[in-house]
Amino acid sequence: MEQVLKNVDANEVMTAWDEQAEADKFHVTKLIFGEDRRFYELSKLLQTSKVQTATLKIKDAVSEEEKLKLERALGAKVALRTLTMPLGRAAVFLSSRKPLMSERFPIPKINFNSLILPDMINVSLEKDAIDQNLYDWGYFHNGCSSGLMISRDTVDVNGSWIVFNKPPKLNPQHAGFLLGLGLNGHLKKLEEWHIYNYLGPKHNFTSGQQI
Template sequence: MLGELKISLEVLETFPIGIVIPLKEVTSYCQEHLASMDQSPGVFGLLDRKDLEVIRSHQHKRIHKYSANSHIQAKDTSQIVNTIWKSPDHIAPIEQDRLDITRTIFKSDRRFWEMTKILESSQVQRVTSTQNTAASDKELLEYQKEVAHYATVRLLTLSIGKSIVFYSMKSPLTTEIFPFWKMNFATTIYPDDITITTDKDSLDKVSLEWAYFHNGAAGGLTVSKDAKGITGSWITFNRNKSLTAQHAGFF
């Protein structure tokens, strides 16, 4: 409706705070649960999703370009090879903090940050679930516990994705304890806004140790190959008092 009324994000900021807050809650929800790319102009800007607006405009450009240039002759092999081996544009020097580079590259594209949000394990997991309104309180509680259990199983597998996304990204100081990702076993279920914490004892011990092992392995894979002082002594320095599956994966 805001898009149909052509209300932009800048106009929304001028509304009274009592109106802005509920509207921003709605736009925040729609930002992560967009039904389709077929939206009226201005909707993506209102949702602060300029990345999707760019993608949509590129899709239309490709369609028009294809229809307009369908008569153009295809390139031969030599032209394709020359294009591949052509000198690339100037590449900025590698900075130590790759996150700064990523912020620069994806300053208007939120997909990378949404991916890191999906892989977040130290925060409470959030799940939206449809529920049977005719169910009793006991049945509803059992259902919510089951949903929280599945969310926890998903939590145990996040380390594999982290090892890919954050590979060779850190240059740790050898005088400081290496920070491992924490795993939060609490799950908030919406729309009831109920938080359930899964008991570790209810999980399969092998699966739990497997998760901690890969959490340690993912931490080790984030260490840059060019990092200095990464020796056996440094690994021992980061060892817990008792040996754990997480340290085994890190080692």
């Protein structure tokens, strides 16, 4: 059994985590801690771009219609859990990355689909299954955790690059990204006209009215 686990570990493909360059960190930790998989497993637990898995346990016999309702309800709970994952990611990867100034900073996507076991049923989140306010705050924290990943020692972050990451229409996720940048001291280089363009539209999350 030990030999089998070694073979699996040796041939395991380390792919980019949530479309980011965490694969490099996997390779480094694997070289330093060859038999320690905690960083790898923790990173997998914090992935929001992958389909989440959950098990539905039903004690009594139910109809197929009732079972489908239970599966959808569980899928909604899984989606709520997914919205909280960025909080953990912010703690694990705090101030750990230096972005390329020629590219936008990749913010992990959030996948609300779930795979319900033991029936292996794919459940898509129904519209209005989660309150819009919860969506907004989840995306806000997703952006904030990404902003917090950018190292405090990165000196190239400036107002032009921050605006380069700005979406066509302000949204909670970019507002959170700005908060994360600010907490790591990267908003000091914003020009006054940058600040005006952010505050002028009076977007609740960006201007801080919701915080």
